[in-house]
Amino acid sequence: MIRVLFVCLGNICRSPMAEAVLRSKVAKAGLDDQIEIDSAGTGDWHVGEPPHEGTAEILSKQNISTEGMKARQVKEADLLHYHYVVAMDAGNLGELHEMAGVKPTTSLSRLMDYVSESEIEDVPDPYFDGNFKEVYEMVEVGCERLLEHIRNEEGI
Structure with a gap:
């Protein structure tokens, strides 16, 4: 199983959007038995909350479900469990590098x-x-390309 984790600040806007979009793409490609997708935030402010209403609304318009999604904080163990840890921005990527340390x-x-x-x-x-529409457009293309990359790298 190939595991992908998206990370943003609070895990209610960008990373759950990317999680839902990639899940949809993976399902359409018939790969949901080979790729596991999750999301988390570097901060803990929204732990347990569903995706932001702006994220839920734009995904709903695209017939992409957010059902059952709840915000959580990224843990050190995630950096060992997931094969691809994908941050939404440089700040969160820096936090992940700090968390990873020399391990x-x-x-x-x-x-x-x-x-x-x-x-x-x-x-x-x-x-x-x-601006959820602009973010959705970026996430849509990013997830499409990430899936292409994973398929090429993993031979699936």
Whole structure:
């Protein structure tokens, strides 16, 4: 089983959006028995909460479910359990690198690292500006490219 973890700050906007989008893509590709997807936040402010209403609304419009999703905080053990740990921005990636320390870890990257033609490196946090549509568009492309990368790397 290939395991993917998306990470943002509070785990209510960007990372659950990416989790839901990639789950949908994986299911459509018939790979849900081979790829496990989750999300977490570096902060603990929203632990136990469902995705932000802006995230839920934009995903609902795309017929992508957020059912059963609850925010959680990333743990050190996640860095050993997941094969791909994908941060939404440089700040969260830095937190993950600090958490990983000198221990062997998984692949740490940002989602936009998989979109080679993009000049934007970080997925902006819509919690502050409400721009869930722009974030969804970035996440959609990023997840498509991440899935392509995983399929190539893992031979599935």
